[in-house]
């Protein structure tokens with residue numbers, strides 16, 4: 001058995017790992033590499049193996065950095081099964097279409113420039129038709145239901161509490177009567193997050209591939225997050241101003257909406273208009289509604305208390321899909337909370353809301369997710385006095401705050417606790433840390449060694465290991 005790391009190796013993007021067993025090739029995740037344009041262009045278009053020689057793809061969850069390059073694989077001839085939990089399949093359906101739209105628009109912009117320079121136009125990385133073809137290959141299967149991946153390899157999904165439908169993957173391999181278990185963590189979630197269930201523990205494992213995004217960081221608790229959100233809403237109401245929340249459309253938006261709903265029901269915040277202004281967020285919320293079987297006990301109880309109570313729907317919330325209604329929010333003359341994408345303020349309708357509200361000192365910009373380097377979100381968060389929005393410069397006068405506690409990645413302690421639980425139930429031989437910047441992954445590697453894992457690696461892209 002051979003394991004080779006082709007993505008999220010010493011970085012946090014483009015997850016893709018190749019497991020070879022009994023002459024079969026199994027791909028664990030097929031994520032889009034997101035980063036500097038030129039590098040992303042090359043990495044996403046060129047697979048380091050022949051896509052037609054892959055026998056099965058197993059997805060851990062629907063985030064674009066884990067599933068976003070599946071349509072490229074299919075456009076290059078892959079026709080095998082794409083395994084996913086039902087919610088991962090449903091979320092992939094809307095997220096991959098959204099991604100195709102971005103890919104198609106991206107080349108329009110680049111090709112304009114290339115045409116002027118007399119160069120040949122680029123094809124988009126993939127189109128919506130490649131997405132439709134991919135969706136046809138999906139095979140949905142719930143948690144804890146073993147399935148045969150290829151002869152000699154059985155797999156099952158376990159809840160990992162990171163996003164709706166997210167899972168760790170356990171692979172039981174049989175090579176000429178030698179039995180081994182490989183576990184791929186996907187992205188490890190956290191305990192006590194709104195809506196989502198807690199990560200399930202791994203029963204036994206010989207070789208573990210684990211993420212390390214927050215390998216050397218610590219989060220505030222979900223309760224602290226809730227308290228900050230409440231204070232921000234009270235302040236907005238008192239000042240009769242606007243609270244602007246840039247948020248990822250899938251997952252984070254639904255958590256915030258549910259948290260606000262709970263605060264309203266408990267009479268902890270006054271009634272205030274809430275707008276979710278993002279077509280993708282609106283679609284994603286529909287999919288959240290389709291999967292109450294995945295909610296944690298609190299959210300399921302919340303559904304029970306009064307018939308037809310909807311975690312994501314209540315009197316004061318409006319979901320905005322069309323552009324006209326989105327524009328109308330610019331002229332709103334009463335206090336409001338506006339939740340809009342993209343989460344790092346790189347594109348989308350959030351830009352219009354920032355433009356309209358960032359120069360007013362009574363307003364608040366509330367960040368609820370990670371802001372990568374060089375993004376507009378990061379600039380605002382670092383309180384640059386002047387920031388560029390849609391080609392013009394704006395002075396940042398609004399209050400800027402952030403909440404760390406909604407992160408759906410386990411922090412340093414969370415990862416080690418999850419690992420420890422697996423160690424106590426089995427004889428873990430090798431641990432591979434992926435999906436983390438080098439520094440964080442190394443810090444976690446040291447801690448894992450101290451915790452008794454005999455061999456820990458932070459593989460480079462392309463590095464292969466015999467198991």
Ligand SMILES: [Zn+2]
Pocket residue numbers: 061063066162187
């Ligand atoms: Zn993820």
